[in-house]
Amino acid sequence: MKRLLEAKGLLVLLFALLLLLAACGSADESGSDDEAASDDTEQTEDGNDTEEQDSNDQAAEKLVIGFSQVGAESEWRTANTKSIQDAIKDAGHELKFSDAQQKQENQIKAIRSFITQKVDAIVFSPVVETGFETVLQEAKDADIPVFLVDRAVDVDDDSLWATFLGSDFVEEGRKAGNWLVEEMTDEEGPINIVELQGTVGSAPAIDRKEGFEEIIGQEDKFEIIKSQTGDFTRAKGKEVMEAFLKSDGDNIDVLYAHNDDMAIGAIQAIEEYGLKPAEDITIIGVDAVKGAFEAMADGKMNVTIECNPLFGPQLVDLIEQHFAGEELEKRIAVEESMYTMDQAEELLPTREY
């Protein structure tokens, strides 16, 4: 009996020992033990621990991006807005969008509001070239990188923006001029041109004029007899063309419009006046929007110089590269082409904007 009791006592002791061991094992696995937790902390090259690095990666993954857009004045602009909005959202970033309705003061307000809201980055397409130094400096002081898109600013200090992604508007003007010179090789002149300019003070209006004049200025037979802004809109393009026709009527040989929307508005005015667009008056536009392809396929417009608005995905890549610490080129040009009437019918179904 005594032996039986001794054996039982040994068994109880053994069982208690096993329970103790099991409890120690589970504490190690869960890491709730202080010593284990501190041993598990990894150091990265820059001395950050893994948890801190993870939260940095998350910040780099999801950015808050403020986008100050010029307005909604043209087919081109609508396509450009959509391209940028879609690309930002598709990449999983948060977008704060502001339409300036072609007014500089609205853009300055929008950028200041983005700064107050502490966005990670600002995408900015300036209505006009000048007058943005102060607000760009404010963004820089707040450590918020600005990505200029589409239009440039006339500011000396290029440290105020991370990069500028957009078309070469001077080159677009040159292309328009070269096409006209070629087209009119056998014409004697004088060749009277009317010009519909874009928004006064905007980069595309200034540069497209400069590039065009550089080329046609090489031959005496070309003369710009009238030049006025149509603000990049169809309605204004039509209105100003009506005035041109009223004053110069049958003297007009060529219309050079700084965008297709104004050219399309002007085509309407020419038809209402009783002339045939693209026959009586040669029509040159810029942008290569669908509306221009339709007009060319209908035989009402001669040529459009491409200005590609679909650079949203390229822009988002650049923003992400910047946040990954890569050095960006200060100027990145969008590649573009030119399309004539005879290509319109075939290409129209393939046009994306």
Ligand code: AHR
């Ligand atoms: O800045 C690009 C220009 O702005 C486009 O050519 C025009 O259509 C738009 O409104």
